[in-house]
Amino acid sequence: MSFDVAAVRRQFPILSEIIDGRPVHYLDNGASAQTPLAVIDAVRHYETTSRANVLRGVHRLAERATEAYENARAEVAKFLGVQPLEVIFTGGCTAAINLVAYSYGSLLKPGDRILLSELEHHSNIVPWQLLRARSGIEIDMIPVTEDGRIDLNELPRLLTSKTKLVSLAHVSNVTGALLDIRTVVTAAKAVGAKVMLDGAQRAPHGPLDLPSLGIDFYAFAGHKAYGPNGIGVLWGKPELLDAMPPFMGGGSMIGRVTFAETTWAPSPRRFEAGTPAIGPAIGLGAACTWMQALDWTAAHDHEMGLVQRLMDGLQKVDGTRLFGPASLQNRYPVVSFTLDGVHPHDVAQTLDSFGVAVRAGHHCAQPLMDRFDLDGTTRVSMAPYNDNTDIDALLAGVAHAARTLR
Amino acid sequence: MNDQLYQDRIVALAKAKTGAGKLDAPTRSARRDNPLCGDRVTMDIKLDGQGRITEIAHQVRGCLLCQASAAALSAVAVGRDAAGISDIRHDAERAIGREAGDPREPFTAFAPVAAHKSRQECVLLPFEALKDALS
Numbered sequence: 001m002s003f004d005v006a007a008v009r010r011q012f013p014i015l016s017e018i019i020d021g022r023p024v025h026y027l028d029n030g031a032s033a034q035t036p037l038a039v040i041d042a043v044r045h046y047e048t049t050s051r052a053n054v055l056r057g058v059h060r061l062a063e064r065a066t067e068a069y070e071n072a073r074a075e076v077a078k079f080l081g082v083q084p085l086e087v088i089f090t091g092g093c094t095a096a097i098n099l100v101a102y103s104y105g106s107l108l109k110p111g112d113r114i115l116l117s118e119l120e121h122h123s124n125i126v127p128w129q130l131l132r133a134r135s136g137i138e139i140d141m142i143p144v145t146e147d148g149r150i151d152l153n154e155l156p157r158l159l160t161s162k163t164k165l166v167s168l169a170h171v172s173n174v175t176g177a178l179l180d181i182r183t184v185v186t187a188a189k190a191v192g193a194k195v196m197l198d199g200a201q202r203a204p205h206g207p208l209d210l211p212s213l214g215i216d217f218y219a220f221a222g223h224k225a226y227g228p229n230g231i232g233v234l235w236g237k238p239e240l241l242d243a244m245p246p247f248m249g250g251g252s253m254i255g256r257v258t259f260a261e262t263t264w265a266p267s268p269r270r271f272e273a274g275t276p277a278i279g280p281a282i283g284l285g286a287a288c289t290w291m292q293a294l295d296w297t298a299a300h301d302h303e304m305g306l307v308q309r310l311m312d313g314l315q316k317v318d319g320t321r322l323f324g325p326a327s328l329q330n331r332y333p334v335v336s337f338t339l340d341g342v343h344p345h346d347v348a349q350t351l352d353s354f355g356v357a358v359r360a361g362h363h364c365a366q367p368l369m370d371r372f373d374l375d376g377t378t379r380v381s382m383a384p385y386n387d388n389t390d391i392d393a394l395l396a397g398v399a400h401a402a403r404t405l406r
Numbered sequence: 407m408n409d410q411l412y413q414d415r416i417v418a419l420a421k422a423k424t425g426a427g428k429l430d431a432p433t434r435s436a437r438r439d440n441p442l443c444g445d446r447v448t449m450d451i452k453l454d455g456q457g458r459i460t461e462i463a464h465q466v467r468g469c470l471l472c473q474a475s476a477a478a479l480s481a482v483a484v485g486r487d488a489a490g491i492s493d494i495r496h497d498a499e500r501a502i503g504r505e506a507g508d509p510r511e512p513f514t515a516f517a518p519v520a521a522h523k524s525r526q527e528c529v530l531l532p533f534e535a536l537k538d539a540l541s
Contacts, residue, residue: 343469345471346469349522350412361442369444
């Protein structure tokens with residue numbers, strides 16, 4: 001199936017930008033993706049025709065704002081294959097994981113255990129360490145295989161009746177490896193543990209059907225999924241959300257407040273204290289609509305074609321080492337590599353002079369860097385709007401760094 | 407612009423690796439991490455009775471700019487005390503445009519970093535580690 005990448009690119013104004021005489025080759029999508037006109041227009045439409053606070057106002061602008069905000073929730077829900085009232089808007093993916101760590105975490109007891117993996121982003125490690133410090137839970141860690149996957153052979157050893165939650169990256173932000181969810185869920189359910197997925201790197205690559213996965217919580221970030229900054233999503237099973245206490249207190253999340261006692265609104269309001277990020281939520285709704293309109297079978301094939309071109313090209317440069325699955329199966333378009341004798345930051349800086357934007361460093365995954373005894377890697381993360389010219393510009397830059405910096 | 411960042415003098419400083427390594431039985435040692443990028447510098451020093459550096463060695467797990475800075479600092483550190491090191495830090499700060507004035511050698515090599523704000527901490531990390539070692 002052919003994929004019209006030029007048509008996709010035309011929807012992203014920033015991809016026409018020229019910086020220092022060079023086109024933008026944006027390959028840092030894992031950090032933050034670019035945003036299409038549909039999202040920009042949706043936010044602008046809200047700000048210019050409907051700007052008001054949501055939920056409480058009776059005037060027409062407030063009604064427009066509330067309708068747009070709840071429509072955005074419905075679009076996100078459709079994207080995830082769930083019901084709108086199961087979708088909680090948060091400040092981001094990190095905020096969503098912190099919400100679960102704080103709120104669901106408050107139901108845990110000393111000695112209960114959380115199972116993470118060695119490749120997690122710091123945002124799926126540190127909130128649990130904070131919980132450990134607060135409540136005396138224990139944290140276990142699934143090691144990572146040589147090819148950058150979570151080693152699920154270790155699951156039987158690490159899962160016990162004390163394990164209450166398994167929280168793992170759906171797709172690694174360093175190696176691009178896709179988690180084998182079925183194996184995790186089957187094993188976790190056998191000991192009564194809940195499963196949470198950090199979907200930050202998976203959500204930007206097409207719609208999901210969360211109920212079919214058998215998981216309990218899912219988190220993702222708006223800005224990595226072609227939406228605005230400052231917005232993210234937590235999905236949770238309703239029966240779990242209903243049993244969880246609030247994360248933050250304030251307006252909108254209450255049933256009735258007296259000085260003697262306050263009752264809580266049902267989810268999702270319970271977890272959306274204060275005025276939410278209305279414009280960003282509307283933008284994220286538009287991003288979810290935009291993503292649902294894309295042919296993701298063709299888009300994924302296109303992305304994997306770029307991964308193959310990149311891996312083939314890098315292997316021709318002397319001294320490159322790739323981290324992550326060697327095959328295109330069960331992986332997403334995130335590729336990390338090192339270049340012998342050249343620090344990743346120097347690779348990335350050289351690439352910038354070729355108009356190529358990538359991320360270098362530890363990628364907020366220092367335990368994984370320690371696993372491979374690395375200072376860091378250079379990471380190439382792709383989106384459907386990337387094309388061969390992006391990959392070729394990157395390969396030229398890597399070859400230049402290899403020639404001049406060692 | 408970035409091609410100009412990696413000018414020959416910076417690359418030469420990094421490749422010279424002046425002072426790279428460890429000291430046997432250092433008087434003091436300090437390690438500094440840059441939490442944003444993960445760069446790490448360890449400075450070993452030996453001091454005389456007046457607190458002046460008599461020997462210095464550094465280990466850098468970091469970028470070329472950090473390596474070059476550690477080498478430049480090591481080249482001029484011997485004979486200086488904490489105040490003297492603080493004094494030459496001004497040369498690095500001037501070179502990268504954070505302070506007014508002309509830097510002394512060898513820090514003029516870092517002038518291209520003035521245009522790259524996100525990389526300036528790479529130049530200053532070895533100074534931070536040495537400051538810790540001297541304090």
